[in-house]
Amino acid sequence: MYATNYARATSLADAAARIGAASDGKFLAGGQTLLATMKQRLAAPTDLVDVTRIPDLSGIKVTGDAVVIGAATRHYDVATSADVKAALPALASLAAGIGDPAVRHMGTIGGSVANNDPAADYPAAVLALGATIHTSKRKIAAADYFQGMFTTALEPDEIITAISFPIPAKAAYAKFPNPASRYALTGVFVAKMKDGSARVAVTGAGEGGVFRASALEQALSSNWSAAALAGASIPADGLLSDIHGTAEYRANLIVVMARRAVAAAG
Template sequence: MYETTYHRPSSVDEAAALFSKGSDSKYLAGGHTLLPVMKQRLASPSDVIDLGRIKELVGIDVSGDALTIKAATTYFDILQSAEAKKTIPAIVHLTSVLGDPQVRYRGTIGGSVANNDPAADFPAAVLALGATIKTNKRTIAGDGFFKGLFSTALEDGEIITAISFPIPAKAGYSKMRHPASRFALTGVFVAQTKAGEVRVAATGASQNGVMRVPVIEAALKANWSAGALDNVTIPTDGLLADIHGSSAYRANLIKVMAQRAVAAAG
């Protein structure tokens, strides 16, 4: 790891001010992506600004029709949350199959969403549930947030403060975990909103990161059941192909994971 300067601000405003002072600053949340990348010398930020201890960024609450999880809330805290279990159990399930116990103590929802790894789990929940991303500057609709691999609508220095998930009528998540990395070889989040809209998002499958899956949405809109997807064919265009699986394999996984997610959603 190259030399860097570590900062631990106690407020979002202080963090943003520190960020703009550094020549090449990076925010650190759980650190389980940034630190490995720094160790490989693929990133060499002048300043590392730790958001993990900012109290105003931690917490989970339910108000009206939304579950709001503040950005530096850890996966462990989400797993413990009675509010999350009661309102959107699919999010708790997604969190339980993410990483391993030690990673879940450190990793944060905001870090996952800001990083937008093409095989990360939370981007699928954000997209399928039509969540809203709140930052220190504005509110961004989940539909316009993800911009391809490791790229988002966030501006330089902008900090996610919370993610607000509308509570759905039904939701489920299923993923095929890569056995070593535990990232999604393909994961599918299905949701039926209270207004009756069906939204489905797949992670780990596309060359362009998390994506909606219109053919599955249409089939589930007509008939919300796993069996409704039996004859659906997922186009392989733009899907990932690597040593772990071909694009045809991933296309099939999207269907199978969607069926399992629907079965889990009930």
């Protein structure tokens, strides 16, 4: 790991100012992606600005039609929240399956979404539910936020403050995890929205990161059941192929995980 300067921000303005003054600064939340890449010498920021102690960046609240989670909220807190389990159990279940206990007690939802790791779990929920990313500057719709592998619509000095998830009629997440890292080799989040429409987002499989599976959405919109996906297929074009699985393997996993998720959603 390269030498770097560390500072703990006391406010959003302080964090933005520190990043602006750094030649190559990065915001630090749980550090589950950033610190790993630094250890591998794939990233060498001159400055790390810790945003986890900024007031009001942590916490969970449920309104009439949405679950709002502060960006610095830990995975463990999402997984064990009685409010999330009652209003959006699929999200609590997703959080409970991230990494191991050490990761869940350190990693944050904002850090996961900000990094947009192609195998992260939260981006699938954000995109499938059509969530809104609240930042220090604006609100960004999920459809506009994810712009490719490790790429988002965030500006260099922009900080995620919270994520607002619409509460669906039904939802579930199923993933095939890498046995070592617990990252999603392929993960699928399915949601039946209150207007009857079906939304399906896939993580861990796309060359460009998380994406919507329109063919599966069409099948489920007319018949919300695992049986509706029995003859479905996903083309391998544009899917990842590596030592863990070929593009064809992941294409099959997408359908399998989607069927499991729909069955779990009920």
